[in-house]
Amino acid sequence: MALGVWQVHRRSWKLDLIAAVDRRIHAAAEPAPSPAALAAGTAQALSYSRVRVSGTLLDDRAARVQAVTERGAGFWLLVPLRTDQGWIVLINRGFVPPGWHAAGVVGDVTITGLLRASEPGGGFLRGNDPAGDRWFSRDVAAIAAARHLDNVAPYFIDADAGPDPARYPIGGLTVVSFRNAHLIYAITWFGLAALGLAGIWILWTDHGEVG
Numbered sequence: 001m002a003l004g005v006w007q008v009h010r011r012s013w014k015l016d017l018i019a020a021v022d023r024r025i026h027a028a029a030e031p032a033p034s035p036a037a038l039a040a041g042t043a044q045a046l047s048y049s050r051v052r053v054s055g056t057l058l059d060d061r062a063a064r065v066q067a068v069t070e071r072g073a074g075f076w077l078l079v080p081l082r083t084d085q086g087w088i089v090l091i092n093r094g095f096v097p098p099g100w101h102a103a104g105v106v107g108d109v110t111i112t113g114l115l116r117a118s119e120p121g122g123g124f125l126r127g128n129d130p131a132g133d134r135w136f137s138r139d140v141a142a143i144a145a146a147r148h149l150d151n152v153a154p155y156f157i158d159a160d161a162g163p164d165p166a167r168y169p170i171g172g173l174t175v176v177s178f179r180n181a182h183l184i185y186a187i188t189w190f191g192l193a194a195l196g197l198a199g200i201w202i203l204w205t206d207h208g209e210v211g
Helices: 002-026 140-146 182-210
Strands: 050-057 063-069 072-083 088-096 108-117 152-159
Touching: 002 050, 050 088, 063 088, 088 108, 088 140, 140 152
Parallel strands: 088 152
Antiparallel strands: 050 072, 050 108, 063 072, 072 088, 108 152
8 A cells, every 4th residue: 555655656756857847848048057066966957957058069079879769770979068168068969870970060159958967877788888989878977088078067968959950960859758657556556455455354254254
């Protein structure tokens, strides 16, 4: 019974989280927080906030992270951006297909997008290989170390889609979804509790009849 009640509380928490993320996604963009402004572990709490940042893209230190999207298999193009304040943040400029190459962006840029928490370790089946420059997750700390970057924000930014939706890299492909099966779990636990009580009642009544 207690597990069923716990699942009900978890469902309420999940619904509140979904509502909060929906508000963040549709809110006006705020300045991206600097590394100094973030306490340890707080980037996760800001996930999917709309942010903007200005600076210079360091295209020569970009990393490609394997990805499977609605556009097919390819890579996320993660490019460090040195902000006007001097700190660095990784920008996921979007999806690019295998073999795609283009000239870097020259001059200052302003990026608007969604703040995303780092994805440490690697993909579901394979770990990141910094020595081989093979990336299966957007692990900010590992990519920053491999690219010899300092004063890096502990998150990355998924850039919004550009004016030409067919031009690579293609931004704006963030998938926002949360698994919410707590109601099913709650019903299951309550059902098991009811079966247990029914079993106890049957045993008790049978014992009473025998006596």
